[in-house]
Amino acid sequence: xxxxxxxxxxxxxxxxxxxxQEILLRNLLELYIHDFxxxxxxxxxxxxxFGYPNLSLYWSDPDRYPxxxxxxxxxxGFAFAKRESASASARPVWDLAEFFILRAHRRRKIGLQAxxxxxxxxxxxxxxxxxxxxxxxxxxxxxVIHSFTGTPIDPVTIENQGQKWNVFLFQxxxxxxx
Numbered sequence: 802x803x804x805x806x807x808x809x810x811x812x813x814x815x816x817x818x819x820x821x822q823e824i825l826l827r828n829l830l831e832l833y834i835h836d837f838x839x840x841x842x843x844x845x846x847x848x849x850x851f852g853y854p855n856l857s858l859y860w861s862d863p864d865r866y867p868x869x870x871x872x873x874x875x876x877x878g879f880a881f882a883k884r885e886s887a888s889a890s891a892r893p894v895w896d897l898a899e900f901f902i903l904r905a906h907r908r909r910k911i912g913l914q915a916x917x918x919x920x921x922x923x924x925x926x927x928x929x930x931x932x933x934x935x936x937x938x939x940x941x942x943x944x945v946i947h948s949f950t951g952t953p954i955d956p957v958t959i960e961n962q963g964q965k966w967n968v969f970l971f972q973x974x975x976x977x978x979x
Contacts, residue, residue, distance in 0.1 A: 811873030813914040818867035878902035
């Protein structure tokens, strides 16, 4: 793998989220989902919250992995990875289910470093799904994946429930032990 671009001036940590941090993640998910409401019609429920009904699965399903991102010891965001089962025609793939960096921490390569750390933790085939209407995210993932693989990756376009998505498919290789 090619070397990563210049690192941010603060230490970036990608730490497994513990079950007792579920409330913290629920709060961050509200900000994340609010950001998505710019691209898809999402409305908060009667309690004023969007909600994320499957969050508890990240501690009960052995194929789901929640992480918190810290920059210089400060909370900066989260990443959710999950192992997608193989279909009849394909092998299992790691899926970047959710990824969020707080606005105050964006454009400082924190998201890039967190993504690189995540992909190195789970070698194998990966997919990153991005709504085509989310142009900033499409550009971000194109750059980050290229930084990781060393080659440009053209996404595959799929449609799901009337929404077009870019799906980036690439490989994370195991780290070489010295």
